[in-house]
Amino acid sequence: MEIKIVKTTNLKEKTKEDALAFGVHFTDHMFMMDYTEGIGWHDATIMPYGPIELMPSSMVLHYAQEVFEGLKAYKTPNGETQLFRPQENLKRMNRSNERMCIPQIDEDFVLEALKTLVKLDENWIPNSPGTSLYIRPFVFATDPFIGVRVSKQYKFMIIMSPVGSYYKGGMAPERIYVEDEYARTVRGGTGEAKCGGNYAGGLAAQQKVSTKGFEQILWLDGVERKYIEEVGTSNVFFLIDDVFVTPSLSGTILPGITRKSVIELLKHWGKTVAERRITIDELYEAYQQGRIQEAFATGTAAVISPIGTLGWKDIEMTFNNGEIGEYAQKIYDTLYGMQTGNVADQLNWIVKI
C-alpha cells in the first residue's frame, strides 16, 4: 500500500520546551488508514493534524472496541532521530487486536508509516532533558451500527505529542496505595490487552487514592485479592534480598515493553530477576524484616517511577528512605540514555530514522 502525503500549509507554533506537559500538544501531521470488511486496510494517508468525522452510531462510542499503543521518538546529541523497540509495540498491538476482535495490522507497513510521519514532523522532537516525542498509534471501530457484534469497519491512526516528563516535576518517589475494593481485571478478561476499557475502569480507584493523598494505585488480582499485579498503568519491580521480583505475566497483566527491557537490562548486568507471583502479605513480611531494598514502576511514559511509600490498609511502608533507589536511577539513566543516544545501544534496541 502506498502512503498518500498531504502536507499542512499552516505550520503550528511549537510550545516552549520548558512548558511541555504530557499529551496536550500535537504535531503538524497525523497518519490515518481505514479498514473495511472484504477490502482490508486502505487509504493510508498522512495529513494535517485535525478533527475527524465520525457517525454518532460509530461502534467505538458505544462498545469501546478500541486498542492503543504508546512509544517515543528522541533526538540524539548528533541530531539524529531514533525510536526505542517500535516493533515490540506493533507486535503487542496485534496481540491486543486479537483479544478485542480487531483485524491485524501489517507491522512492517505500519512501522514504515510511523517512521515517515516522525521524519516529516521531526522538528517537533524536543531536546531538553526528560523530554521526547510521544507517539500514539490507535485503532477503533467505526461501523455505524448499534447492535453488539464485532465491527466491520475500523480506523487506525497515529498522532504525536511533544512531551515533558509524564509525572509533573520529573522523577520523584511516588506514594502508592494498595487497592482492595476495585479490581482492574480478572483472568479471562482483557487485562493483558491495551484496550480502552481497562483504563476507564481504573479511573474510580485512581480518584479514590487521590483523596487519600496517594498518587497511584497498586492493583491486586481480581480473584484472590492478594497477588500484586500492576501500579497504576505501569508494571512494578521490588528489589528483595538482591533479587528483582516482578509479577509474572499471568494473563491479567499488561506485558510492558519497559518491563521487558528492564528485565533484559538487569540480566545483562548479571542481576537476578524473578518473574513470579508475589502476594501483598509476602511483601509486607519482607518489609518488616528490612529485606526490601527498593521498589519502582516501569512504563513508556515515565520510564521508571520510584515508589517511595506504599500504603496498605492503615500501614505505610517506606522504601529506601523515600528516596530514589540506586537501581531506579541507574536503569532510568541507562534506558533514557540509550533512547537519546547518550549511552551505547548494547542490546540492539534502537531503530534510527
Added chain:
Amino acid sequence: MEIKIVKTTNLKEKTKEDALAFGVHFTDHMFMMDYTEGIGWHDATIMPYGPIELMPSSMVLHYAQEVFEGLKAYKTPNGETQLFRPQENLKRMNRSNERMCIPQIDEDFVLEALKTLVKLDENWIPNSPGTSLYIRPFVFATDPFIGVRVSKQYKFMIIMSPVGSYYKGGMAPERIYVEDEYARTVRGGTGEAKCGGNYAGGLAAQQKVSTKGFEQILWLDGVERKYIEEVGTSNVFFLIDDVFVTPSLSGTILPGITRKSVIELLKHWGKTVAERRITIDELYEAYQQGRIQEAFATGTAAVISPIGTLGWKDIEMTFNNGEIGEYAQKIYDTLYGMQTGNVADQLNWIVKI
C-alpha cells in the same frame, strides 16, 4: 437549560417496515449537549442526524470513558406515542456515570429532551408487530488529552433507530453456551455499569461460541467460575419447581430494567421469584432431575429470548423441548402489549408523549 431545535431541511426516506434490521437506520434528528468542567452541561441542541467532529486525541477513542442506555418508543393502536419506564434508564445511566467518573446528567431535563426528540421524529416509529423505535442515549469523554485521567469534557447524545426484532426471525428459542475461558467482569470491576468496555471485552467469547454453533454466551462469575451471571447482554431466568430463579444483583451483573419489570410482573401475578446465586452445577442437577420447566433471557432489545438449548462442556441441556415456554410467551405478550398499548398498564410503567 433551553433546547435549541434545528430542524432538518432534508427528510430522509424511511426503510420499509418489513426490511427493518436492528440499529442500522437512524431518524432525521438527534440530541446533543456538551459538558465542560467548571461550566457543566451546556448547548443542548436537537439537530439533523449526521456526523460529529472529534479530535483524534479525544479521550473516548483511547480510554473508553463512555456509558450508554437503550430504551424504546412505541405507537399504540390509537396512534399515541409512548415510552416504557424511561426514568429507570436515566437513573441507571447516572449510576453507570458514577462508576465511570462521568458527570451526572439532570434526569428530568434529559427526559424532556428525549420526549421532545421522539415527538419530532414520531413518524419514524414503526407499527408492525415486533417493531419499535430504539432510543440510544450515550455519553463519552471528548477531552483532547492522551494522559490517563478523568476527562474534563463530555458529549451526551441521543440517537434513534427504527428497529425490527433484535434477533433475526423474531422470538425463537436460542442456543446458549456456558463460557468457562473468558470472563465478562469481576467484583470490583465495571460489571454493573453499562459501559463500553464490558461489551468490547465480550466479543471474543461471542465469536468463540458462534464457531461452536451457539448464538449467545452464558457468563459465569469471574472469581469461582461457577455462579451464573448473564446471557450475552441480557439477564437470565430459570423456572425451577415453579420458582423463577434469577441471579441476584451482586455488583457484577447489569441491573436490567426488563429484569426488574419481569420480577415485578411475576410477583403481580402471584408467582414466586428468587433472586439468588445459582451455580451451573445446581442448574445441571435440576436439569437431570427434570425440574427445569423453562429458561429465558430478558433485555430491552429483545424483551424476552427463550433459551432452547444450553451447552456446557460436552453436555447439551434442552429446556421445554426446545420450544418457547409458557411464561416466556406470556411475559413477552404482556410486556410488549403494555409497551404498544394493547394491554392495560396495570403497573404504571408507561409514559405517554
